[in-house]
Each structure stands twice: as structure tokens, then as C-alpha cells.
Amino acid sequence: MKHFTKLAAAAALGTVMGTAAIAESLYTPNLAYRTGPFAATGIPLMNGQADYMTLLNERDGGIGGVAIDFEECETGYSTEKGVECYEKTKGKAIVTQPWSTGITLQVLPKTNVDEIPILAPGYGFSPMADGKVFQWAFNVPSGYWDAADMIVQYLEQDGSLDGKKIAFLHLDHPYGKEPLPLLEKLAAEKGFELLPIPVGLKEMQNQSAQWLQIRRERPDNVVMWGWGAMNAGAITEAVKTKYPMENFIGVWWAGHDADLKLVGEEGAGYKSISWSFPNPEAPVMQEIKEMVFDAGLSQSNEEEMQGVFYGRGIVMSMILAEAIRGAQENFGTAEIDATQLRWGLENLNITEERLEELGMAGMVPPFSTSCANHTGHSGGWMLEWDGSKFVKVSDLLTPNVDGYSDLIASAAADYATANAPWAMNEECSATN
Incomplete structure (x- = not known):
């Protein structure tokens, strides 16, 4: 199924899925930090992430006709609190967003047992690029x-x-x-x-x-x-x-x-x-201003919305939304589960054309993922x-990446050995 845009996508997907499209919500918790010593940098990112999901809820009725529950669990960037938030939210979550390399490292072995995908855009453990070993972890679109x-x-x-x-x-x-x-x-x-x-x-x-x-x-x-x-x-x-x-x-x-x-x-x-660039004139930014900010549904402000981090937060939520959309289309259901979302994250194809459709041209480089490549290695601008x-x-x-693929492979193998028994995606090869 080809990608659709805006209301057409929701309507078309809802028609295809029939009653499945009346699911209550898609639970995508964010382990946020709006307090503590890192709050000044966390807040604009969290605001951008939340505002994009609010836009989809307000404009499209969510994704595939299902509202997104983008609940935040406050960690203050504390690893201990982050683990508590993970345990609190994992029951019905289709994804976890740890928002700290320290938290990511602590929940990484848990998610491999719980079978919940980690989405850590641009952060986390670099060897997570190896999708065969880290089948439930993604640090798209580019790693450390x-x-x-x-x-x-x-x-x-x-x-x-x-x-x-x-x-x-x-x-x-x-x-x-x-x-x-x-x-x-x-x-x-x-x-x-x-x-x-x-x-x-x-x-x-x-x-x-x-x-x-x-x-x-x-x-x-x-x-x-x-x-x-x-x-x-x-x-x-x-x-x-x-x-x-x-x-x-x-x-x-x-x-x-x-x-x-x-x-x-x-x-x-x-x-x-x-790996992101702010474009206040982008169509998606205008829609967020009109349907989210002007409607009093945002915690942001006009100055913050011009900045790098707010724009990056929007890109992050776009990546999650596109993975959800792709999974819905592939499995023919709006109410996807964590395993189906993992498929969506493994099959991202964020092209220049798709970015144009989303009103986000130039805000992130094109990239794609596979079962073997969980980072995408999009590149970036100075x-x-x-x-x-x-x-x-x-x-x-x-x-x-060819210059350090051996480092990724050896570090991933060492991690799996140190955390044995470690479940891998044995059906995945380096070429798929």
C-alpha cells in the first residue's frame, strides 16, 4: 500500500481495516525529563515530540484512525527513575523511549525479554546498529x-x-x-x-x-x-x-x-x-502552529519553536509515526502490537519524496532501515x-560505516556473550 497523506491516509486505512480502526489508542510512552539539571535541553525536545503527535491526533484522528497516547513519565534524567518508568509503562506500551544512554543501557536487556522495541533517536548504545543482535533496539536515524x-x-x-x-x-x-x-x-x-x-x-x-x-x-x-x-x-x-x-x-x-x-x-x-535542521517555514511547522500552538495545546513558545531541538523533537515523533503507519499497512490492523511495531521500525524508508509529503523537506536526511540495520546511518550537516x-x-x-562495521559487530557480539542467554534474530543476515 502506498503512503497517503493527512486525512486521506487515516480515512483510507480506516476503510481497509474496518472495525479494527476503532481501537482506543496507541500507547507510546515517553520517558521524559522536564526537571533536573538537563531540563533546559530536554524541554524543547519533549515539546517538539508531543506537538507532532498532538498534530496527528487533531488533524488526522491519530494514525490509521487511532489516537496516540503519548503519555510522559518524568525521570529527571535519573537512570533509577527511568527504569521505574519503564516498568510502570511496559504493560501496554508498544514502544519505550528511554531518553538517556544510561537508562537505555539498563532497559536494553529487559526489552529483549519483554519484547518491546526501544526507540532511541540519535542516542543510546552504538552497537544497537546490529539488528541481528539487538533485534528490539533502534537508534535511528544516526548513532554516536x-x-x-x-x-x-x-x-x-x-x-x-x-x-x-x-x-x-x-x-x-x-x-x-x-x-x-x-x-x-x-x-x-x-x-x-x-x-x-x-x-x-x-x-x-x-x-x-x-x-x-x-x-x-x-x-x-x-x-x-x-x-x-x-x-x-x-x-x-x-x-x-x-x-x-x-x-x-x-x-x-x-x-x-x-x-x-x-x-x-x-x-x-x-x-x-x-542529523536534523530547523525549518520554521516548513508546512508541518505551519500546521503545528495553527492546530496545536494557536489552539493552546502546546507547552512551547514561539522562540523555542524556531530552534534546533524543538524541530528535532518533531522529527523524532515523525520517525515513530511512520513506523506505526508502516506496520498498520503491512499487517492490516490499526491496533498494532509491539512486535508489529518492531517490523515497522525495521522497514522505515524515509525518502525525499516522503519528507515532501509530510511537509518536512530538509529537516532530516533520507534514511532507511532493515532487520540488519537498526540505525539507518542517515548522515548529518555541520x-x-x-x-x-x-x-x-x-x-x-x-x-x-564500513570503517567501523567490525567494531560494531565485535561490540555487539561481546554484549550478547556477556548477557547470555541473549535472544537474537537468527533469520536476519547482514544483507537483509
């Missing part, structure tokens, strides 16, 4: 090892990295440590010195020691894997110590407009790799702060 590879590719555009020094300023947390295996591999291959500089949770707002080390070591570049208050603290310290902002690059979670607005024009030149907003300063960068 993809991000590290693209950042190194971008730095190489100015010449060889041999003999250069790259500081890796990272949150001392599973999230911040996630890219280290690939960065160490790339450092050995390309001849640069990797200088890891951890930032503890209690040091996020006072990084004077870390930036004293950076000033002393004088790295050619600083790559930041930060989140929440750490990003603002690092950017402020970089300006204060007069580190060249053009040599400072963050992962996609370190590219939040509000953090750069704290320093304004002094932050010009700072960059962030990103964004740069121009003093008032983020702008694209590169063509689409794509990760050289």
Missing part, C-alpha cells in the same frame, strides 16, 4: 559512532590530522563515554592524539579545571559530548578563556540555541554536527552558530 566519524571527517577537510591534538570534553556518564571506542580507533588510524577530559555531574556549571587543562594543552580542536548544563558551562568557559570558537565542535546534543544565546556573537564559529542562530556550513556528511 556515526557522529564521531562525521566530526573527524569534517576536521580532515582542512588537512591531515596526523600529529594534531584533539581534546574530547565529555560528560562523565555512559552518554559521554559512548564515542570513545571509535575515537580511539580513529586516533590510531589517523595519527592524532586524543585527550579525554571528563566533566563530572557536579562540575557541569563550573568547568574551570577542565578549561585550565585545555588552555595548558592547547589542543588543535575541542570536541564536546555534553548535555544540559554542561553545554552552557563549556561554551561560557570557552569564551571566557578565549578559545577559538571555530575550533570547537559539539555532538548534536551540544547544539542548543539557548546555550549559544547566552554568549551571543562571542559564540560565533562554534559548530555542532546534526551547523555553525553565526551569532544569533545555527546555519548549515557543510553539504550532507555521511558516516564511513
Whole structure:
């Protein structure tokens, strides 16, 4: 069945499915964090996610004629609370959205037993790309090892990295440590010195020691894997110590407009790799404004809606919605279960044409998934702060996955061995 758009999709799907289309709701809980030290970055993402699902409910009556129950369970970014939220919501959920690499790592073995797909867009455990091993986990459209590879590719555009020094300023947390295996591999291959500089949770707002080390070591570049208050603290310290902002690059979670607005024009030149790009003029944004924001159904505000993170939240919910839609069409039922949603997540095909139909052209690169590929490896753009907003300063960068496919495979195999007995998708091969 071909994809339809807007009300036509819901009407057509409801007709095909008949009485199945009167299901009460699709329960897709989000383990959100609107409180705690990471709230400033979590809120715009959660708002974007919620507003897209509200748009589908208001405009289309949900997906396939079934309303989406996008309940939030507040974690405060606490791993312990995140696990509690997972246990609380898993009974009727067709998906879990952990919203933290730490929480993801804790619920990963649980979901393999409970058979509930994890949707972790752009975060989580990088080896989840191996769909044969991690049959219930998805980190579409791009993973942390993809991000590290693209950042190194971008730095190489100015010449060889041999003999250069790259500081890796990272949150001392599973999230911040996630890219280290690939960065160490790339450092050995390309001849640069990797200088890891951890930032503890209690040091996020006072990084004077870390930036004293950076000033002393004088790295050619600083790559930041930060989140929440750490990003603002690092950017402020970089300006204060007069580190060249053009040599400072963050992962996609370190590219939040509000953090750069704290320093304004002094932050010009700072960059962030990103698999999403905000387009306030996109048709989907206009519909959200009219049917969600103007109707008083949003927790966002007009300034936030212009930003990178709000737009990224919309893309995240689009990915989930497209997986749901695809599963409904494939199985001929509106009331899909978790196993059927897993099929939908394994068969995403987000083309340029489909993005146009969704009113989201240019907001995310095209990508597709399969039973073997649970990441999609969409690629991304390098964004740069121009003093008032983020702008694209590169063509689409794509990760050289072949260069670390062996690392993905070995890390996935090691995980399965360490967590034996570990159920795999034995019917899945590397080519399907």
C-alpha cells in the first residue's frame, strides 16, 4: 500500500481495516525529563515530540484512525527513575523511549525479554546498529559512532590530522563515554592524539579545571559530548578563556540555541554536527502552529519553536509515526502490537519524496532501515552558530560505516556473550 497523506491516509486505512480502526489508542510512552539539571535541553525536545503527535491526533484522528497516547513519565534524567518508568509503562506500551544512554543501557536487556522495541533517536548504545543482535533496539536515524566519524571527517577537510591534538570534553556518564571506542580507533588510524577530559555531574556549571587543562594543552580542536548544563558551562568557559570558537565542535546534543544565546556573537564559529535542521517555514511547522500552538495545546513558545531541538523533537515523533503507519499497512490492523511495531521500525524508508509529503523537506536526511540495520546511518550537516542562530556550513556528511562495521559487530557480539542467554534474530543476515 502506498503512503497517503493527512486525512486521506487515516480515512483510507480506516476503510481497509474496518472495525479494527476503532481501537482506543496507541500507547507510546515517553520517558521524559522536564526537571533536573538537563531540563533546559530536554524541554524543547519533549515539546517538539508531543506537538507532532498532538498534530496527528487533531488533524488526522491519530494514525490509521487511532489516537496516540503519548503519555510522559518524568525521570529527571535519573537512570533509577527511568527504569521505574519503564516498568510502570511496559504493560501496554508498544514502544519505550528511554531518553538517556544510561537508562537505555539498563532497559536494553529487559526489552529483549519483554519484547518491546526501544526507540532511541540519535542516542543510546552504538552497537544497537546490529539488528541481528539487538533485534528490539533502534537508534535511528544516526548513532554516536556515526557522529564521531562525521566530526573527524569534517576536521580532515582542512588537512591531515596526523600529529594534531584533539581534546574530547565529555560528560562523565555512559552518554559521554559512548564515542570513545571509535575515537580511539580513529586516533590510531589517523595519527592524532586524543585527550579525554571528563566533566563530572557536579562540575557541569563550573568547568574551570577542565578549561585550565585545555588552555595548558592547547589542543588543535575541542570536541564536546555534553548535555544540559554542561553545554552552557563549556561554551561560557570557552569564551571566557578565549578559545577559538571555530575550533570547537559539539555532538548534536551540544547544539542548543539557548546555550549559544547566552554568549551571543562571542559564540560565533562554534559548530555542532546534526542529523536534523530547523525549518520554521516548513508546512508541518505551519500546521503545528495553527492546530496545536494557536489552539493552546502546546507547552512551547514561539522562540523555542524556531530552534534546533524543538524541530528535532518533531522529527523524532515523525520517525515513530511512520513506523506505526508502516506496520498498520503491512499487517492490516490499526491496533498494532509491539512486535508489529518492531517490523515497522525495521522497514522505515524515509525518502525525499516522503519528507515532501509530510511537509518536512530538509529537516532530516533520507534514511532507511532493515532487520540488519537498526540505525539507518542517515548522515548529518555541520551547523555553525553565526551569532544569533545555527546555519548549515557543510553539504550532507555521511558516516564511513564500513570503517567501523567490525567494531560494531565485535561490540555487539561481546554484549550478547556477556548477557547470555541473549535472544537474537537468527533469520536476519547482514544483507537483509
